[in-house]
Amino acid sequence: MSNINGTALVTGASSGIGAVYADRLAKRGLDLVLVARDTARMEGLAERLRGETGVAIEVIGADLTADADVARIEARLAARDVTLLINNAGMSLDGSVLENGPAELARIIALNVTAPTRLAAAAAKAFVAKQEGAIVNIASVLALAPEMFDGVYSGTKAFLLNLSQALSAQLADKGVYTQAVLPGATRTEIWERSGKDVDAFPPDFVMGVDDLVDAALLGFDRRETITIPPLPDEGQWQAMQAARLAMAPNLSKGQVAPRYREAVTN
Template sequence: MNALGTAVVTGASSGIGAVYAERLADRGHDLIIAARDEDRLNSLARRVTDRTGRKVDVLRSDLTKDEDVARLEARFESDASITLLVNNAGMSLNGGLLDNGPVALERLIALNVTAPTRLARAAGRAFVSRGAGAIINIASVLALAPEAFDGVYSGSKAFLLNLSLSLSHQLKDSGVRIQAVLPGATRTEIWERSGKDVDAFPAEMVMAVDDLVDAALTGFDRGETVTIPPLADEGAWNALNDARLFMAPYLSMRDVAPRYRAP
């Protein structure tokens, strides 16, 4: 086992996942890369190995399918070299809630919510037992701005943010690190796949994928639990989070708040 161990990257055939694979190999990680497009995975694996010499295992996986998620879950238990999970695989809807049928909605929830939850559980259990490891969940700034886009997609990303904050709190003394990354609009194939035009945004609002991943890894190196690469004012996130934490002791009480009592 190499010093940094093996990183598992889901959705690694293109976009954010592919760049994470490249960057983590540059840092010295071996890789397990998972996605549906096996040809692209193999091309990425050859490129990474030729350039870095790192070992890369390709795992063709459709993480909307239970058996493929289970196969990847099992790797965390059986392979003690795994030290990092990048929960990146995800999709967006073509249209919104009212424009899509049950199959499309269930597929998004399976990929954006169920699969990363199960993989975080498998990785977390393995890492806690070893006293070390890290989980990076790729969420979205839409977790904080549900009015800006489709609520199903943004809701799935809010779920990942909540999951990350909860896990970070629960595992703070375990040696296991958790990071949620909240990209803004990023130039990847998810736009085209969901029938959207990323070029409809002003150019200054769309980040290059390499810049996004490099910033996210800088946040990881700094020990951040939440990394928002486009946000210049860190104090804005801190203020929002502090307000949330301030409310926490008052959110569950025996008595109804006076403002809800009949006059």
């Protein structure tokens, strides 16, 4: 991998995107720390990759909705050998806010927002101290399409996109690269776990997980801040960014904008 050596810590590594990242990173010569709840599946993956690549692989069973488990992974990120964080663990809801209660909402926020934020912060501090490292946050194209599907899931992914852009701006000159990956619908177990049928989508709507990760890694090697594997026209993303940045000088003013003054004075 371009300019990255050492150890990659991958969350949600027992299946799907995380497991494919583990495969690709091991084949690029990085040692691995695999993190997920399902230790048996991770051990099977680790055994295969050790045999195929010879890299060192550590397996840590952890539930990233649990504060103590997140703290353990924060501590592991602080070790000198870790140079890459793949912040991948996440979940979706079965239904919307109308069908879910406080426990379900708290769980998705814990896993999709609180845990990756804490891990990104821990990694950032460790990487800045040694002036090298990279943080990859797996967000979603739904961060750009809040009207589609469930707003809670897309909101958590918009948070990761925002966090990634801020980290990129703040850490780039300190030797730390940050990438947000925005997959579209991808064929992983997240659909079944959230009560959805991925096969209900049109066949050309769902990307294979291997293709998704390979594209994301190409974006990594190119040092993209935002990688959107299904988007054919990069100019659309660039135009959106340009429009957003053009608003920046007008987003905070000492006076109400003229278009609101009548409403304020009458």
